[in-house]
Amino acid sequence: MVQRDKLKKHIYHYSSKKFVTERYVFFALSHLADALGHAEIWKVVKPHFNDLVLHVIFPSLCYTDEDEELWETEELDFIRQRHDYFDELHSPSAAAANVLQAGLKRKGVLEEMLQHFINVLNDGNSPVRQVDGALHVLANLMPKLATSRKFKKDVEKLVHMHIIPRLRHENKFIRLHAAYCMKMCDQVSFKHDNILKESIEGLMGQIGNPDELLAIKVEAGIAINSILDEQGEKCSKYIRPHVRSLLTELFRLLTQTSLDELTTITDSIIETFPEEVIPVAVEVATEIHNLFIKYANQNNDETSAEGEDGEDEEDKTITMIGLLTTLQTLLDLVDDNPEISSKLEPVVFNIVHTIYTSDAFDFFEDAVSLVESVIVKHVSDKAWEFYPMIRQKFDISGPSQYPTLNDYMNCLHSYLTVDTEKFLSVPERSVWMLEMCEATLKNFDLDAEAHVHAAKLLECFILQCPGRVNDFIPNILQVTMNRLQAGHFEETNNELVPQLLVVLIAAMHYNFELFVQCLNHLQPFGMETVQWLFSEIFANKEHIEGVHNRKMVLYAICLMLRLPHEHQPPAIANDAKAVATFCLELFDGIDKCLKAIAERKKEELESSDDDDDDSETDDEHPNRTIDDELPWWSCFKW
Numbered sequence: 001m002v003q004r005d006k007l008k009k010h011i012y013h014y015s016s017k018k019f020v021t022e023r024y025v026f027f028a029l030s031h032l033a034d035a036l037g038h039a040e041i042w043k044v045v046k047p048h049f050n051d052l053v054l055h056v057i058f059p060s061l062c063y064t065d066e067d068e069e070l071w072e073t074e075e076l077d078f079i080r081q082r083h084d085y086f087d088e089l090h091s092p093s094a095a096a097a098n099v100l101q102a103g104l105k106r107k108g109v110l111e112e113m114l115q116h117f118i119n120v121l122n123d124g125n126s127p128v129r130q131v132d133g134a135l136h137v138l139a140n141l142m143p144k145l146a147t148s149r150k151f152k153k154d155v156e157k158l159v160h161m162h163i164i165p166r167l168r169h170e171n172k173f174i175r176l177h178a179a180y181c182m183k184m185c186d187q188v189s190f191k192h193d194n195i196l197k198e199s200i201e202g203l204m205g206q207i208g209n210p211d212e213l214l215a216i217k218v219e220a221g222i223a224i225n226s227i228l229d230e231q232g233e234k235c236s237k238y239i240r241p242h243v244r245s246l247l248t249e250l251f252r253l254l255t256q257t258s259l260d261e262l263t264t265i266t267d268s269i270i271e272t273f274p275e276e277v278i279p280v281a282v283e284v285a286t287e288i289h290n291l292f293i294k295y296a297n298q299n300n301d302e303t304s305a306e307g308e309d310g311e312d313e314e315d316k317t318i319t320m321i322g323l324l325t326t327l328q329t330l331l332d333l334v335d336d337n338p339e340i341s342s343k344l345e346p347v348v349f350n351i352v353h354t355i356y357t358s359d360a361f362d363f364f365e366d367a368v369s370l371v372e373s374v375i376v377k378h379v380s381d382k383a384w385e386f387y388p389m390i391r392q393k394f395d396i397s398g399p400s401q402y403p404t405l406n407d408y409m410n411c412l413h414s415y416l417t418v419d420t421e422k423f424l425s426v427p428e429r430s431v432w433m434l435e436m437c438e439a440t441l442k443n444f445d446l447d448a449e450a451h452v453h454a455a456k457l458l459e460c461f462i463l464q465c466p467g468r469v470n471d472f473i474p475n476i477l478q479v480t481m482n483r484l485q486a487g488h489f490e491e492t493n494n495e496l497v498p499q500l501l502v503v504l505i506a507a508m509h510y511n512f513e514l515f516v517q518c519l520n521h522l523q524p525f526g527m528e529t530v531q532w533l534f535s536e537i538f539a540n541k542e543h544i545e546g547v548h549n550r551k552m553v554l555y556a557i558c559l560m561l562r563l564p565h566e567h568q569p570p571a572i573a574n575d576a577k578a579v580a581t582f583c584l585e586l587f588d589g590i591d592k593c594l595k596a597i598a599e600r601k602k603e604e605l606e607s608s609d610d611d612d613d614d615s616e617t618d619d620e621h622p623n624r625t626i627d628d629e630l631p632w633w634s635c636f637k638w
Contacts, residue, residue: 022092029060029095036102049103053113060096061140062133063173071172071215079215079257097140104144114141114151121162128171135166135177142184155188160195167202167220176216179206183223186230196231200224200238207249208242217253218262221246225265228272236272243269243276251287254319258295263322270329281334285347288327295320296354317362324366327351331373338378348374349382356389361401364393368403372410379419387415391432394439405440409453412436413460420464433461434472434479441483448496451483455499462506473507474518480504481522481529484536497536498544504533505556512559534560534571541582547593550586557583 035041045052071078081087087094103109120126120134138158145151145158163185166178182199190196206212206220224246227235239246247269254262270277270284277284295316327348334340348370354360355367375383390411393402405412412433416423423429440446440454458476461469480503489497508515525532537544537553544553557579560572572579 023090025092026090026095029056029092029099033095033098033102036099036106042106046106049106049109050112053100053103054116057096057100058133058137060093061100061136062129067173071213075214076257079218079259082215083218083259083261097136100137100140104141110141110144110148110151113137114145117141118158118162128174131166132171132173132177135163135174135181138162139177139181139184142181143187146185146187146189152189153191155185156190156192156195159185159188159199164195164198164202167206172213172216175206176219179203179216179219179223183219183226186226190231190234193234196235197238200227200235204239204242204246208245214253214256217249218257218259221250221253221265222261225268228268240273240276243273244280247277247280247284248287251284251291255291255294258316258319260318260322263319263326267322267326267329270326270333274333277330278334278337278340281330281340282343282347285327285330285344288323288330289347289351292320292323292351293354295323296358296360299360300358320363321366324351324363324370328366328369328373331370335373335376341374342378342380345374345380345382349386352386353389356386356393364401364403365407368407368411372414375411375414375418377418379415379422384415384422387429388432391436394436404446404450405436405453405457406447406450408436409457412457416457416460417464424465424468430461430469430472433457434475438475438479441479444486444488448490452496452499455480455483455496455503459499459503459506462503462510466510470511470514473510473514474521477504477507477515477518477522481524485524494540494543495545497540498549501533501537501540502549502552504529505552508556508559509552530560531569531571534569538571538578538582541585544586545589547590547597550590550593554583554586 032045036045067078070081104113117134117137120130121138126134142155145155159182163178163181166174167182169175169178182203185199190199203220203224207217207224209217224239228239247266250262250266250269253259254266299316299320331341331344331348334344352367352371355363371383371386390408394404394408395402415429416433437454437458440450443450458480462473462476480500484497484500507518519527519529522529534556537556544550557572560568561579565573
């Protein structure tokens with residue numbers, strides 16, 4: 001009882017402007033919000049709750065002189081403070097809103113509270129601070145009103161009468177909280193399109209007004225995105241005509257405020273309105289580029305300044321990652337438009353070059369992903385300039401902050417397969433790729449997936465370049481054998497051993513005579529390597545999976561069966577029944593895989609909303625082969 005009275009006294013002291021620390025008020029109100037969930041506590045608080053709302057909660061939700069001064073003198077700090085989620089961990093205003101939300105769960109509270117604050121809004125003589133506070137309260141009531149059987153049908157009328165007109169109010173705090181109210185109206189069921197249209201146009205008017213304050217523009221942008229997420233096509237028709245100007249203003253706001261939330265909004269707009277964005281894709285990408293380079297330079301300058309004076313300026317890393325994500329979304333959007341994609345390339349590679357030359361490790365993964373998107377169908381001369389950087393930013397000796405083969409795999413595969421002619425035209429490109437594969441296979445600090453990727457890339461290199469990489473075959477064979485002999489394999493679900501064996505088979509397929517010539521110098525088995533290979537194939541037959549690997553093993557068995565009996569390895573020559581059984585198992589496995597692939601594609605086609613995006617045709621990647629889609633007999637070409 002004593003503690004309760006103390007709590008009540010200090011809370012009311014705060015509301016009457018007597019000195020009480022904000023931290024104390026925050027914890028007191030947070031404690032009260034949690035306690036209201038208990039029926040016994042509510043019985044005690046219920047008689048005083050209206051008084052608590054009117055004299056403590058409501059004043060806490062009105063703007064203060066400090067808020068006004070901060071907005072007037074340091075608008076950017078005001079914006080960051082308003083959108084800083086960590087600030088809510090010690091804000092009395094946030095704690096007051098939590099108490100309000102907790103009370104709304106109790107029967108009868110909503111009706112009485114709503115009527116009081118509607119009266120404040122209806123009274124033309126209400127002080128602006130009370131109007132601002134009433135809008136703030138109303139914003140907290142909105143989620144409850146939008147789902148209440150009693151009130152949800154009338155909420156849009158409330159929006160029309162009390163919120164939309166105040167988007168143009170002369171007082172900046174009222175305009176700000178009117179926009180915030182609109183954000184909280186995202187779940188309102190708008191039965192009248194004209195009210196939804198007025199809402200969107202009112203918010204767009206705030207964003208597009210050159211004389212409007214930054215904080216209000218930011219709030220309006222967040223509100224539009226929130227409504228768009230919930231209302232979907234219902235409101236997108238009103239936003240669609242303004243997409244270009246909206247994106248322009250959002251990037252302008254991002255330039256001025258560096259607010260992370262704005263990058264999420266631009267990303268959402270780009271995804272929602274692809275047809276409107278594609279014509280301005282180059283402009284959007286240029287805006288992203290300029291912002292990223294600006295922040296990168298600022299980060300570099302601040303890092304230098306921090307080293308000199310020890311001061312740590314605001315970090316832009318999260319915002320920059322958001323920009324890269326938005327650029328990735330844009331690249332995906334124009335994937336089927338080669339003309340626009342080619343215009344975006346210089347933008348992408350300038351950003352990537354900045355990241356790599358400044359060793360901005362936080363962005364390496366995003367940079368590689370951007371390059372993957374650009375070279376998936378065509379590798380330009382500009383794109384080839386990035387290839388040496390892959391090798392430079394790859395730690396041969398062991399783990400580092402640089403990307404591993406896991407990160408570079410798709411990128412390297414595209415360089416190799418999309419334009420094999422140009423890849424082979426510079427011998428260093430092959431050397432660098434094989435060096436990275438060898439270094440990966442020697443590095444046991446990396447996970448098994450990295451080793452599997454290295455083996456797959458070696459196999460792909462052999463099969464993609466028939467008759468053109470003879471000089472590399474001996475080294476590839478030795479590297480593969482070294483890894484097979486080194487051990488460190490997973491006891492269960494071992495994918496690596498079969499993949500390494502398939503590399504050896506790929507070399508046989510590439511040029512069997514060359515393969516045999518290499519055996520004399522191949523350690524540790526020399527000319528006995530073929531016998532050892534097939535004994536390992538049979539020993540690991542349970543781990544041979546997928547269509548492609550099964551076909552490769554079938555090819556190797558058939559190749560051996562073509563040899564005279566005395567030259568066949570014992571595993572093939574000495575047990576014809578076991579060989580036949582194994583082949584039947586492989587054929588059966590291929591058949592099951594192909595059926596599973598066909599079934600999966602059928603499900604994807606049925607679940608797809610857009611027939612044009614159901615699947616990719618082989619024509620889109622003319623230089624690639626997808627073995628899982630080929631008939632099983634396609635590997636038997638002698």
